Amino acid sequence: MSEAPVGVFDSGVGGLSVLKEIHTLLPNESLLYVADCGHIPYGEKSPGFIRQRCAVVADFFQRQGAKALVLACNTATVAGVADLRQLYPEWPIVGMEPAVKPAAAATRSGVVGVLATTGTLQSAKFAALLDRFANDVRVITQPCPGLVELIETGDLHSDALFTLLKGYIEPLLAAGCDTIILGCTHYPFLKPLLSQMLPPSISLIDTGAAVARQLQRLLTEQDLLAVGPSREPQFWTSASPEHLGKILPVLWNKSGVVRSFGL
Ligand code: DGL
Numbered sequence: 001m002s003e004a005p006v007g008v009f010d011s012g013v014g015g016l017s018v019l020k021e022i023h024t025l026l027p028n029e030s031l032l033y034v035a036d037c038g039h040i041p042y043g044e045k046s047p048g049f050i051r052q053r054c055a056v057v058a059d060f061f062q063r064q065g066a067k068a069l070v071l072a073c074n075t076a077t078v079a080g081v082a083d084l085r086q087l088y089p090e091w092p093i094v095g096m097e098p099a100v101k102p103a104a105a106a107t108r109s110g111v112v113g114v115l116a117t118t119g120t121l122q123s124a125k126f127a128a129l130l131d132r133f134a135n136d137v138r139v140i141t142q143p144c145p146g147l148v149e150l151i152e153t154g155d156l157h158s159d160a161l162f163t164l165l166k167g168y169i170e171p172l173l174a175a176g177c178d179t180i181i182l183g184c185t186h187y188p189f190l191k192p193l194l195s196q197m198l199p200p201s202i203s204l205i206d207t208g209a210a211v212a213r214q215l216q217r218l219l220t221e222q223d224l225l226a227v228g229p230s231r232e233p234q235f236w237t238s239a240s241p242e243h244l245g246k247i248l249p250v251l252w253n254k255s256g257v258v259r260s261f262g263l
Pocket of ligand 1 (some may be wrong): 010011012015040041042044072073074075076087117118120148183184185186
């Protein structure tokens with residue numbers, strides 16, 4: 001069982017930022033990545049629709065014999081992780097949430113910004129996260145419609161992207177944020193552009209590395225860590241495999257075989 005694969009899932013290419021952390025920490029794991037690009041963006045979809053997509057992808061990973069599941073998507077986690085844990089109580093499932101706790105501990109100005117999808121920011125799970133960890137800080141939330149769609153095309157630098165992003169970070173800077181949470185797995189790909197746009201005193205926080213460590217903990221606890229040779233991930237997409245194949249070298253730094261996830 002320890003040599004069985006781990007399923008990693010996002011609405012699109014954003015979860016590749018998490019896959020990178022997992023592959024770096026756990027290179028012996030066989031990783032199956034599903035990008036539900038045919039249904040992007042989850043951030044503007046209903047929780048019910050996202051729950052259905054989570055169930056379809058989780059069923060696919062079950063049929064592939066996966067030993068664990070990583071929801072490499074904040075929006076899918078707020079909508080679907082509770083249902084999945086109920087459906088598959090024996091399965092180690094790792095979800096993601098915006099890094100409110102570490103940001104609240106790190107801020108010196110006492111003002112934290114959160115860039116995330118509309119779906120994540122409107123969720124009860126996010127409200128509960130703020131209640132739990134953000135009582136002593138001011139939190140400015142900023143939904144970012146349109147960013148995910150541009151990143152999905154492999155665009156990390158265009159003028160259109162710069163202008164859109166500028167409009168989203170300006171209110172955070174005006175409010176005095178010194179710590180900005182990247183609360184969507186697509187946004188870590190914007191770190192190089194953001195570091196050109198933001199003063200050096202601003203810290204960016206995301207949770208990809210923490211998710212990889214949580215997966216390592218769960219697999220270790222259940223004696224499920226793979227010990228075989230280092231392996232390359234396998235990729236599936238519910239949109240065009242050619243398109244994902246073309247942008248993998250940009251976002252994953254390597255090419256890879258991409259198959260069609262036609263469900
Ligand atoms: N990558 C996803 C997240 O972490 C959402 C992107 C989307 O809107 O589909 O929230």
